Amino acid sequence: MSHERREQLEQVLGLLHRGQTVRQAGDRVGLSTKTVQTWLRTARIPIVDGRLAGIDPALPPKQPPSPPAQGLRAVHPASTALGALNELKQNYWLLDVTWSAPVTSGPPHHPQFTYTVCATRADTDTTVTATATASQKTAARQHTAQSLLGQLTETAPQDPP
Numbered sequence: 001m002s003h004e005r006r007e008q009l010e011q012v013l014g015l016l017h018r019g020q021t022v023r024q025a026g027d028r029v030g031l032s033t034k035t036v037q038t039w040l041r042t043a044r045i046p047i048v049d050g051r052l053a054g055i056d057p058a059l060p061p062k063q064p065p066s067p068p069a070q071g072l073r074a075v076h077p078a079s080t081a082l083g084a085l086n087e088l089k090q091n092y093w094l095l096d097v098t099w100s101a102p103v104t105s106g107p108p109h110h111p112q113f114t115y116t117v118c119a120t121r122a123d124t125d126t127t128v129t130a131t132a133t134a135s136q137k138t139a140a141r142q143h144t145a146q147s148l149l150g151q152l153t154e155t156a157p158q159d160p161p
Contacts, residue, residue: 016052081145113140
Protein backbone atom coordinates (compact mmCIF):
# COMPACT_ATOMS: atom_id res chain seq x y z
CA MET A 1 0.00 0.00 0.00
CA SER A 2 1.41 3.41 -0.96
CA HIS A 3 2.15 6.11 1.61
CA GLU A 4 -0.76 8.25 0.36
CA ARG A 5 -3.21 5.35 0.63
CA ARG A 6 -1.97 4.52 4.12
CA GLU A 7 -2.59 8.12 5.19
CA GLN A 8 -6.07 8.06 3.67
CA LEU A 9 -6.86 4.79 5.44
CA GLU A 10 -5.67 6.27 8.74
CA GLN A 11 -7.89 9.31 8.19
CA VAL A 12 -10.86 7.06 7.41
CA LEU A 13 -10.22 4.96 10.52
CA GLY A 14 -10.04 8.09 12.67
CA LEU A 15 -13.39 9.26 11.31
CA LEU A 16 -14.91 5.79 11.81
CA HIS A 17 -13.72 5.78 15.42
CA ARG A 18 -15.52 9.11 15.92
CA GLY A 19 -18.78 7.45 14.88
CA GLN A 20 -19.03 8.35 11.20
CA THR A 21 -20.28 5.81 8.69
CA VAL A 22 -18.11 4.35 5.94
CA ARG A 23 -19.84 6.60 3.43
CA GLN A 24 -19.37 9.77 5.51
CA ALA A 25 -15.71 8.97 6.16
CA GLY A 26 -15.08 8.22 2.48
CA ASP A 27 -16.76 11.45 1.41
CA ARG A 28 -14.70 13.44 3.91
CA VAL A 29 -11.40 11.91 2.67
CA GLY A 30 -12.40 12.03 -1.00
CA LEU A 31 -12.79 8.29 -1.60
CA SER A 32 -15.73 6.31 -2.91
CA THR A 33 -17.66 4.17 -0.46
CA LYS A 34 -16.75 1.06 -2.47
CA THR A 35 -13.03 1.87 -2.26
CA VAL A 36 -13.22 2.37 1.51
CA GLN A 37 -15.17 -0.86 1.93
CA THR A 38 -12.61 -2.77 -0.16
CA TRP A 39 -9.68 -1.36 1.83
CA LEU A 40 -11.37 -2.19 5.13
CA ARG A 41 -12.21 -5.72 3.98
CA THR A 42 -8.61 -6.25 2.80
CA ALA A 43 -7.31 -5.00 6.17
CA ARG A 44 -9.85 -7.31 7.90
CA ILE A 45 -11.41 -4.40 9.77
CA PRO A 46 -14.94 -5.38 10.80
CA ILE A 47 -17.80 -3.15 9.65
CA VAL A 48 -21.35 -3.61 10.92
CA ASP A 49 -24.26 -1.64 9.43
CA GLY A 50 -21.86 0.76 7.70
CA ARG A 51 -19.96 1.58 10.90
CA LEU A 52 -16.85 0.31 12.59
CA ALA A 53 -17.71 -2.74 14.69
CA GLY A 54 -18.03 -1.83 18.36
CA ILE A 55 -19.25 1.71 17.69
CA ASP A 56 -22.79 2.18 18.97
CA PRO A 57 -25.00 2.79 15.89
CA ALA A 58 -27.63 4.42 18.13
CA LEU A 59 -25.29 7.34 18.61
CA PRO A 60 -25.43 9.87 15.79
CA PRO A 61 -22.12 10.63 14.09
CA LYS A 62 -20.28 13.58 15.57
CA GLN A 63 -21.02 16.57 13.42
CA PRO A 64 -19.65 20.08 13.28
CA PRO A 65 -21.63 22.67 15.20
CA SER A 66 -24.75 23.88 13.46
CA PRO A 67 -24.18 26.82 11.16
CA PRO A 68 -25.39 30.27 12.00
CA ALA A 69 -27.69 31.93 9.48
CA GLN A 70 -24.71 33.81 8.04
CA GLY A 71 -22.99 30.45 7.45
CA LEU A 72 -25.87 29.27 5.31
CA ARG A 73 -26.03 32.57 3.47
CA ALA A 74 -22.27 32.76 2.94
CA VAL A 75 -22.13 29.63 0.79
CA HIS A 76 -24.88 30.68 -1.59
CA PRO A 77 -23.28 33.64 -3.45
CA ALA A 78 -19.88 31.92 -3.70
CA SER A 79 -20.98 29.29 -6.24
CA THR A 80 -23.90 27.93 -8.19
CA ALA A 81 -26.93 26.95 -6.18
CA LEU A 82 -26.25 23.26 -6.82
CA GLY A 83 -22.65 23.70 -5.68
CA ALA A 84 -23.76 25.52 -2.55
CA LEU A 85 -26.30 22.80 -1.77
CA ASN A 86 -23.67 20.09 -2.22
CA GLU A 87 -21.23 22.02 -0.05
CA LEU A 88 -23.81 22.33 2.73
CA LYS A 89 -24.41 18.57 2.52
CA GLN A 90 -20.69 17.72 2.53
CA ASN A 91 -20.19 19.86 5.62
CA TYR A 92 -23.10 18.03 7.32
CA TRP A 93 -25.20 21.19 7.65
CA LEU A 94 -27.86 19.42 5.58
CA LEU A 95 -28.86 15.80 5.97
CA ASP A 96 -30.83 13.51 3.67
CA VAL A 97 -30.79 15.69 0.55
CA THR A 98 -33.11 13.82 -1.82
CA TRP A 99 -33.89 14.72 -5.43
CA SER A 100 -36.95 13.45 -7.30
CA ALA A 101 -36.71 12.16 -10.83
CA PRO A 102 -37.66 14.90 -13.30
CA VAL A 103 -41.34 15.05 -14.19
CA THR A 104 -41.97 16.00 -17.82
CA SER A 105 -45.07 17.91 -18.87
CA GLY A 106 -46.21 20.01 -21.80
CA PRO A 107 -46.19 19.34 -25.53
CA PRO A 108 -43.29 17.41 -27.09
CA HIS A 109 -42.05 20.50 -28.93
CA HIS A 110 -41.87 22.51 -25.66
CA PRO A 111 -41.45 20.17 -22.68
CA GLN A 112 -41.30 21.43 -19.12
CA PHE A 113 -39.21 19.62 -16.51
CA THR A 114 -40.06 19.73 -12.81
CA TYR A 115 -37.70 18.73 -10.00
CA THR A 116 -38.37 18.47 -6.29
CA VAL A 117 -35.69 18.39 -3.60
CA CYS A 118 -36.05 17.70 0.11
CA ALA A 119 -33.35 18.38 2.70
CA THR A 120 -33.18 18.12 6.47
CA ARG A 121 -31.31 20.76 8.45
CA ALA A 122 -28.80 19.17 10.83
CA ASP A 123 -29.27 21.78 13.54
CA THR A 124 -33.07 21.75 13.77
CA ASP A 125 -34.05 18.43 12.12
CA THR A 126 -36.62 20.34 10.06
CA THR A 127 -37.26 19.22 6.50
CA VAL A 128 -37.48 21.81 3.74
CA THR A 129 -38.89 21.02 0.28
CA ALA A 130 -38.60 23.00 -2.94
CA THR A 131 -39.97 22.48 -6.45
CA ALA A 132 -39.20 24.29 -9.70
CA THR A 133 -40.01 23.94 -13.39
CA ALA A 134 -38.06 25.01 -16.47
CA SER A 135 -37.77 24.13 -20.15
CA GLN A 136 -34.36 22.46 -19.61
CA LYS A 137 -33.48 19.80 -17.04
CA THR A 138 -30.34 21.56 -15.84
CA ALA A 139 -32.17 24.87 -15.45
CA ALA A 140 -35.01 23.19 -13.54
CA ARG A 141 -32.53 21.52 -11.20
CA GLN A 142 -30.64 24.80 -10.66
CA HIS A 143 -33.88 26.73 -9.96
CA THR A 144 -34.95 24.04 -7.50
CA ALA A 145 -31.64 24.31 -5.66
CA GLN A 146 -31.95 28.13 -5.60
CA SER A 147 -35.45 27.86 -4.18
CA LEU A 148 -34.31 25.47 -1.46
CA LEU A 149 -31.37 27.70 -0.52
CA GLY A 150 -33.71 30.67 -0.35
CA GLN A 151 -35.98 28.81 2.05
CA LEU A 152 -33.05 27.67 4.17
CA THR A 153 -31.67 31.18 4.59
CA GLU A 154 -35.15 32.57 5.34
CA THR A 155 -35.78 29.98 8.06
CA ALA A 156 -32.28 30.10 9.54
CA PRO A 157 -32.21 31.23 13.14
CA GLN A 158 -30.95 34.77 13.62
CA ASP A 159 -27.28 35.18 14.43
CA PRO A 160 -26.49 36.73 17.77
CA PRO A 161 -25.56 40.44 17.49
